[in-house]
Amino acid sequence: MEEPALSGKEIARKLNRIGPGAQRGGELNQLDLAILLAAGEGKRMKSSRAKVLHEIAGRSLIAHVIKTVEPLATKELRVVVGANKEDVIQHLNQISPSAKTIYQEVRGGTGHAVKLALAGYNSSGTVLICAGDTPLLTSATLRELLKDHGSTGASATVLTTHMPDPSGYGRVLREANGDLAEIVEEKDATEIQKQTSEINSGVYIFAATDLIAALGKIGKNNAQQEEYLTDVIGILKSEGKKVSAFETPDFTEILGINDRSQLSQAGFIMNARICDALMQSGVTITDPMSTWIDITSEIDIDVTIEPGSAIKGNTKIGSAAVIGPRTTLINCEVGAQARVFESHCESSKIGESAQVGPYTHLRSGTVLAEQVRVGSFVEIKNSTIGVGSKVPHLSYVGDASIGTQTNIGAATVIVNYDGVEKHQTVIGDHVRIGSDSMLVAPVSIGDGAYTAAGSVITEDVPAGALGIGRARQSNILGWVLKRRKGSKSAEAAAKKEGSK
Ligand code: UD1
Ligand code: CA
Secondary structure (H helix, E strand, O other): OOOOOEOHHHHHHHHOOOOHHHOOOOOOOOOOEEEEEEOOOOHHHOOOOOHHHOEEOOEEHHHHHHHHHHHHOOOOEEEEEEOEHHHHHHHHHHHOOOOEEEEOOOOOOHHHHHHHHHOOOOOOOEEEEEEOOOOOOOHHHHHHHHHHHHHHOOOEEEEEEEOOOOOOOOEEEEOOOOOEEEEEOHHHOOHHHHOOOEEEEEEEEEEHHHHHHHHOOOOOOOOOOOOOOOHHHHHHHHOOOOEEEEEOOOHHHHOOOOOHHHHHHHHHHHHHHHHHHHHHOOOEEOOHHHOEEOOOOEEOOOOEEOOOOEEEOOOEEOOOOEEOOOOEEEOOEEOOOOEEOOOEEEOOEEOOOOEEOOOEEEOOOOEEOOOOEEEEOEEEEOOEEOOOOEEEEOOEEEOEEEOOOOEEOOOOEEEOEOOOOEOOEEEOOOOEEOOOOEEEOOEEEOOOOEEOOOOEEOOOEOOOOEEOOOOOOOOOOOHHHHHOOOOHHHHHHHHHHHHO
16 A cells, blocks of 8 residues: 555644644744643542543643654653552553553642652753643644743743633733733632633643742642642742743633543544544545544545545545545555445455445455456455455355355355354355355365256365355245145146146
């Protein structure tokens, strides 16, 4: 298959709206350390799984955040873990092996978590802090935040936005001249303070030395009896350091996930972004609202995706293929110009110009060569089908290898399982398997051979032979008239006799 027009990396780049040239020399464009806070229990998810391990668009929440932070050339990544820490650490080892995890045993607040994360860190430099549950944040916004932080020379820069519904968030208080004054948590805010809609996103950039010094001064004198990271802002300010707020217009980037409704909303927004990036790159998506595409998939130009389809995992689709309606592809590779509709396919390869569906189930290990046709109510697993061969109707093909230009008659079953073990079936080129054949594995059918319809084939059929495995038919003449006297059938038969 040719290189897709839009690889997963490029989708990510488009979504993050950053071009390869986005990083210019001279500007502050690199972080020394990124800290992700992910110790929270995520109680409102009502889940046995850690909140940050829940997924949208085929990736865990924390993996989305890590992919967003990575392009900022972070030298070091530290993740504060707590609830379900074994699972989170195991996942981090897979997606970001160089990340360092810090265990926060008791949830002492965001300030406490950052203190733990910074233990042993004594370099100066630039530190990004964000939460592990904000998957919609983009690298482009982080880059703008970092640029702003560099240009103002502030000790701390807070990413803020105006939320249509700010309830639950910390409010950003500004001075008369517009400068950042402090951040007040909702639980500690006065009625007047609560009226401001500008909120703290929970994303910050700090000068490390100033952050470490200020963290030493925070207390727990607040409604939640927790050490608030947000208190650092007021402390720095009171010490005459410059603190700054950088406002982003797109509040959806800030949305955090606390429950399954928000998980679904974030999934919807992410999916809309993915579909939009694909459409902008030359993919037709008839109905993005009913089309779900994982960020890890790759789709070439001029592909059409019809409604009700899901493209999941590391699926790759070649140019001008038509997928759907109502088709699920999980970790599949689909060749150019192929057509797959009303079908469910997993870990399979579908060759160029092949046709699959309607109502086909391709299971793991299916490899269809170019121009193969597979039709309704056909299930295939762990089998290879050669160029131009057809399995058009009502069949099961398992553990088989089928040559080129072969036709498998309707309702053929490859009997691959004897109740104890699975066995292989080999079918050659230009074979014609008669309808309703049972091919009892292990068995092989030679090139150009035929099997008679309705056969149970238990022995090899040599090339060019006709295999017949069924009883010869015999007719008992006059049986109905004799044994079903007076029946409608007998009447009908008698009339026929009389008319002769
Ligand atoms: C925090 C901010 C608030 C901001 C909001 C944005 C503080 C005090 N408040 O509030 O101003 O508007 O985020 O979403 O920082 N965490 C830990 N360990 C802890 C506590 C929290 O790792 O001891 C992690 C959580 O897992 C989460 C993040 O830190 O990922 C934020 O914690 P959360 O409790 O959600 O803070 P908020 O009260 O929402
Ligand atoms: Ca929160």
